[in-house]
Amino acid sequence: MLDLRLHLELYASAAIDRAIAVYAGHAQIARTDEAAHAVLRIESPRAGRAALVARELGNYALGLTIQERGDVAQGRGGAGR
């Protein structure tokens, strides 16, 4: 079991949810929100899988957050994605 903490000022909440949806097939992922962080509890019966999923999920959520910010800056908006 592994906890991944993503700061909500740095990661878009919608991006975290989308990343969870993408990686839900590779591990069991549960999200709880604390004051400033989204805490993702990642579990997998396979050794090392939870850590790998956590890292990949973090990258994916960051990529989506940056993409979303770019879309907002260019006036395309993030709705519907």
Next chain:
Amino acid sequence: MGQVTGMSAAMVESLVSEHAVSVTVDETLYPLDAVYGAAFTFIDRCYVLLDRPGAAQVRITLTPKSLDTGESALRDVAGELENELLSCAWRAQIVRENRAVIEAVTLKAISGAMGPPTLDELEDFDFTEEAFEDPLGIGLSWEEKYKKKGPEAAAAPAGAAPAAVDATGQAGDGQG
């Protein structure tokens, strides 16, 4: 774990751990857009994690995806990240300073691409603006500037323009 940066710890602080490197930056010097931009360039070869250890601070943790990464390689990664941060921050500042110029040029290009004005637009156009001042006659054609003005000009030798008369009042050859 050791500090690898040569910069002031208040600005940028890098820590190399066993298989990861953390760089903490002051957000007042490196805006969030620059942090995202720099972090994104590493996303293909590192696992990137952002966090906020304090107010107006952002910590970037890079874990290389390749497992055979030694400490010197991690130091290189930290250096590259710091360079990229500086580059992104500088680009962000240039964009911010030149935003008005970029917008004006873009607007001009778009309005030019929209085609010629319609008759209605021409009808509404304000032509009352006065012509620009031209005390030296730069906007005049050669014919307008040197045309014969009266009988005195007609008495001058052929080919000698009024402008060719030097300060002593003697007519030149019209070439100098």
